[in-house]
Structure formats: C-alpha cells, structure tokens
Amino acid sequence: MAKTSSKVIVTCAVTGSVHTPSMSDYLPLTPDDIVTNAIDAAHAGAAILHLHARDPKDGRPTAEPAIFDQIVPRIREQTDAVINITTGGSTRMTLEERLAYPLQLQPEMCSLNMGSMNFSIHPAARRIKNWKYEWEKPYIEGMEDLIFRNTFKDIKHILKVLGEDCGTRFEFECYDLGHLYNLAHFVDEGLVKPPFLVQTIFGILGGMGPDPENLSIMRTTADRLFGRENYRFSVLGAGRHQMPLLTMGAIMGGNVRVGLEDSVYLGRGEMAKSCAEQVQKIGRILDELSFDIATPDDARKMLKLKGSAAVVG
Numbered sequence: 001m002a003k004t005s006s007k008v009i010v011t012c013a014v015t016g017s018v019h020t021p022s023m024s025d026y027l028p029l030t031p032d033d034i035v036t037n038a039i040d041a042a043h044a045g046a047a048i049l050h051l052h053a054r055d056p057k058d059g060r061p062t063a064e065p066a067i068f069d070q071i072v073p074r075i076r077e078q079t080d081a082v083i084n085i086t087t088g089g090s091t092r093m094t095l096e097e098r099l100a101y102p103l104q105l106q107p108e109m110c111s112l113n114m115g116s117m118n119f120s121i122h123p124a125a126r127r128i129k130n131w132k133y134e135w136e137k138p139y140i141e142g143m144e145d146l147i148f149r150n151t152f153k154d155i156k157h158i159l160k161v162l163g164e165d166c167g168t169r170f171e172f173e174c175y176d177l178g179h180l181y182n183l184a185h186f187v188d189e190g191l192v193k194p195p196f197l198v199q200t201i202f203g204i205l206g207g208m209g210p211d212p213e214n215l216s217i218m219r220t221t222a223d224r225l226f227g228r229e230n231y232r233f234s235v236l237g238a239g240r241h242q243m244p245l246l247t248m249g250a251i252m253g254g255n256v257r258v259g260l261e262d263s264v265y266l267g268r269g270e271m272a273k274s275c276a277e278q279v280q281k282i283g284r285i286l287d288e289l290s291f292d293i294a295t296p297d298d299a300r301k302m303l304k305l306k307g308s309a310a311v312v313g
Contacts (some may be wrong), residue, residue: 007285007294009255009302011171011199011234012046014038015054016261017061017090018121020136022128024264026273029059031070038071040276043258045283048112050084050171050259053101058133061090063097065104072313080296082305084109084171087158091119092144095154097098099161105313106166109304111199112150112158114172114179117284118206119148127252155182159191167306171234173199174263175207177221184225190247193231197303198222199257202245203238210241212248219252228253232302239263242278245287255294258282 014037015028028034031053038049053067054060072083087110089098101109120143131137162168172183172192186192200218203210208218219233235249235256236242242263246256258278266272266281286293300307 002098007292007298008250008300009048009232009234009294009299010046010279010282011048011050011084011255011257011259012038012041012279013050013257013259013261014041014052014275016052016259017086017088018259019260019264020140021059021132022130022136023124024260024271026271027059027260027264028275029054030056031067033128034071035074037260037275038075038081040274041279042079042296044276045293046081046275046278046279047294047296048082048084048109048171049079049175050086050257050261052086052089052261059137060133060135061093061138063089063100065101068101068105076308076311080308082109082296082299082309083107083311086111086112087162088113088148088173091143095149095157099158102162102168103166105311106162107168107311107313108300108308109303110162110168110170111173112155112170114150114174114182115176116147116149116151117175119175119207120144120146123205127282135251152182152185155186156191159186163191166312167310169196169252169303169305171197171199173201175201175204179216180218180221180225187226194226195232195303196230197232197234198226199234199236200249201236201238203235203241210237210245212245213251215245215248219254236262239264240268243267243281243285246282247289250286250289250291256282256286
C-alpha cells in the first residue's frame, strides 16, 4: 500500500460564486442541488468539499448562515468528507458577511485568498444571449470595476479568529506569484504553521494565466519559500484548463481541485452534468498515472486537521 504522504487529495468545489445559472443548466443552486452534488462527489472520491451557498430563489451567491444550515449538516450526516467553507464569498460581500458562517461552524478547513486582486469574468457576458435571471448580467459585467479585498490586516484577522481561536486550517488560495510571498510573510510571522495546503489557481482574469510554465514557477517558488516537506501543493485550473493543468500538477507531486465552481465543462464542448463527473474523470486520470487517491482520513492526517468531531456547528 502506498504511504499516506504520497496520495493525491482531491478537493471538489461544488458551486462557488462566479458562475451564474445561465452559464450551465447543471450548476447547483438550491440547498438540495448543492447537497446532492457534494455527497455524490464525496462518494466519487473527493476527500475535501469546498462549499459556497446560493439563494434558492434565483441562484445568486449568499453568505446567509441560514442557507448554509440547510446544506452543511445534511452533508455531514451522509459523508465523512472534510468540510471546507469559503471565506472568500464573493467580491460583493463584506468581511463580516464572509466570516459569519465559518465562525458559527468552526469547520476543519476554510479557504483563504492570499491577497486583494482584480477578479473578473466580465468578458463572458458577451457570449450569453439569454439570461435566466435579471441579476446575472449586471453581476457579471460589474466585475470589471470590482476588486476582491483581502488586505494583510484582513488575512491576519481571519488567521486569528478562525485559525488560532477555532482550530480551523486553511486552503491558501494563491492566484499569483505575489500571493506565495504574502503567505511566506505570515509563515515568518508564526501565524501559519506546517503542514499547510497551498491551492495555486490558474486561468482567472486578474491572476496568473493557465500556462504550464506558470505552474512550474509557482511550484518551484513554493518549494524555495516553504520547503517541500512543510506544505501540500495543489492545483486548480479554471474553465477548459481544468484537467490538463491538474494532470500536470499531479505529475509534479501535487494535489488537485475540481468542481463546477471552477469549470462547468467535462471535456471539449461537453457540459459537466455534476461535480461527481469531474471527480470521476480526474480519478481515472490519476489511476492511469498510478497515483493513489487520498481518503478523507488520509487528508486529515496529511494536513493535521482537528477532525470532524471537533466541528462545533
């Protein structure tokens, strides 16, 4: 049997806050949709479930704890996957809104964007002719004039109130080379301790492009800053870049993230009908490359998580 440390952690990001209902008929919008996608993804091999919430009336992103409460307990009842709650929310949410449910639940993991940045998919609005809901078009077009805010003070606050006070560990989302150096600053300050998960993200307008060379730069830079023994490297490729970059990342010794938050496609011109389809596809690729996939308990050991029994909510 392969050692736990050599196994690949598959994270599934179920719905996110970027794609809108008009972009895919299969995007999970209601609590029932999100729960079903999450559970099926876990059964397909995802060890970590990265979760956002949507308003069930029209699918817009929400940080409302009451909506999360219709989602997370049901997933926890039916799977032992690691629950990872967003602290990013969306560009339109305040820090207090973004932290409301994580502070209530005190989960094993949360995502944490490692800097303020331009974050946009506004060119996608030009490709959509028929919108299902009135909020979608201005939401997408409005990204052109918005930033995602996470200042050093914001990040320090999150590390304190969630990490230090609640025992939550983080999926550190790094969209650019500078985000690795931001993370290194917090490591040097003693606010981030190994082993930690570095989620490198490629293909978002405002962050690093999806070039394979950029993946190599991020990997070698992270190795230099942190030491390979101190962190877990993971790869997220947006849109059509999902599977090629994940495959390359796994070959480089990394972990992988799929899900309809990151891409609504399964293959060229083929819409993914569920998150589980993407988990199954990357699972087949990893198997063909002779990699073993981590179970939730493997992931807990690899990342030194506090365990599901210590989750408060």
